[in-house]
Amino acid sequence: MNGLTAAIEATFTADGAEAFTVDAEIEVEPGESVVILGPSGSGKTLLLETVAGFHEHDGFVASDSRQLTDLPPERRDFGFVFQDYALFPHMTVRENVAYGTRYHDETGDPDALLTELGVSHLSDRYPPTLSGGEKQRVGLARALAIQPGVMLLDEPLAALDVPTRQTLRDDLADVLEDVTSVYVTHNRTTARALADRIAVMCDGRIVQTGPPEEVFERPASPMVAEFTGANTVELSSAPSLRRLLNGSAPAESDGDGHAAIRPEAITINDSGDIQAAVERVVREDATSRVTLSFDDVTIDAFADDPPSVGDTVGLTFQADRLHHCGSAGSDRRTRRL
Structure with a gap:
């Protein structure tokens, strides 16, 4: 079982667009699943593709103490799963899965992989006749068939409908257990479900890394807090909330510091720590997201x-989940993954 280490610096240009630089370090332990989480345009796919060998770069890529920097993609011992499936339309499902095995000494059993991923009954079908979820299962089986040292996955669930995405995400968690993998996504639910560690990426840099609960509950910056679904409040605009911090915010944050708290850590009741006005109510699956305002800020709770809209309610905050997350712009520092 291999690990992965890389330090990437690469600048990308496109017609009519400003140059974009990816500058990040990655270190993945053998058997570890790392998810790179970030908004569209943050550079996460470019980073993954550069590690795979698709783009020139400064720095290095190594796996299992083996230098890969100057090797082409096909010699890096990586399995790559694309968002758009990338199956050969003229080959059957089984032929697609078995395709890479002819070039590798150690390979898996294509039929066993198709069975494990629940698509063995499709082995004689051709990709154009498959659904999106079926194609992605075949793409995953093809990548695993060569028994790669590291799996790289570029948002393979992004184009799927919600029920299919949930089912395949559960299957992925089983298939990738104890497999060294780097998974790219903008979906925080997927990140939490699959990651041993999450790396949040912004503007070509990794701005926070840690176990899922640490990243979601203790975001390093307002950007990380907002992207992972937490409320962010500028403390200078919310004296009521600032008092709840009981002086835990650093002195240097006065005036421009931010607090973060997740919507699920706030309880709406008749009497609470703070009185707030109900601005909006939106139904979400089995619960409702309620937008509330107090002082000069707006937050969400479930x-x-x-x-009802227009009501005045009380809010109770779980104090141990109220976290000071620095100031705007504090996410620009590059962190090692």
Whole structure:
């Protein structure tokens, strides 16, 4: 089982667009699943493709103490799963899965992989006749068939409908267990489900890395907090919330510091720490997202039995989940993954 280490610096240009630089370091332990989470345009796919050998770069890529920097993609011992499937349309499902095995000494059993991924009954079908979820299962089986040292996955669930995405995500968690992998996504639910560690990427740089609960509960900056779904509040605009911090915010943050708290850590009741006005109620699956305002800020909370727009309600905050996350712009520092 291989690990992965890389230090990447690469600048990309396109007609009519400003140059974009990816500058990041990656270190993945053998058997570890790392998810790179970030908004569209943050550079996460470019980073993954550069590690795979698709783009020139400064720095290095190594796996299992083997230098890969100057090797072409096909000699790096990586399995790559694309968002757009990239199956050969003129080959059957089984032929697609078995294709790479002819070039490798150690390979898996294509039929066993198709069975494990629930598509063995499709082995004689051709890709154009498959659904999106079926194609992605075949693409995953093809990448695993060569028994790669490292799996690289570029948002393979992004184009799937919600039920298919949920089912395949659960299967991926089983298939990737103890497999060294780097998975790219903008979906925080997928990141939490698949990651041993999450690396948040912004503007070509990794701005925070850690176990999922650490990243989601203790974001390093307002950008990380907002992207992972937490409320962010500028403390100078919310004296009521600032008092709840009980002086835990650093002195240097006065005036421009931010606090982060997740919507699920806020309870709506008749009497709470803070009185707030209900601005909006939106139904989300089995619960409702309630937008509330107090002082000069707006936050979201969840409620199974939501109040009505215009009501005044109390808010109770789980104090141990109220986290000071620095100031705007504090996410520009590059962090090692």
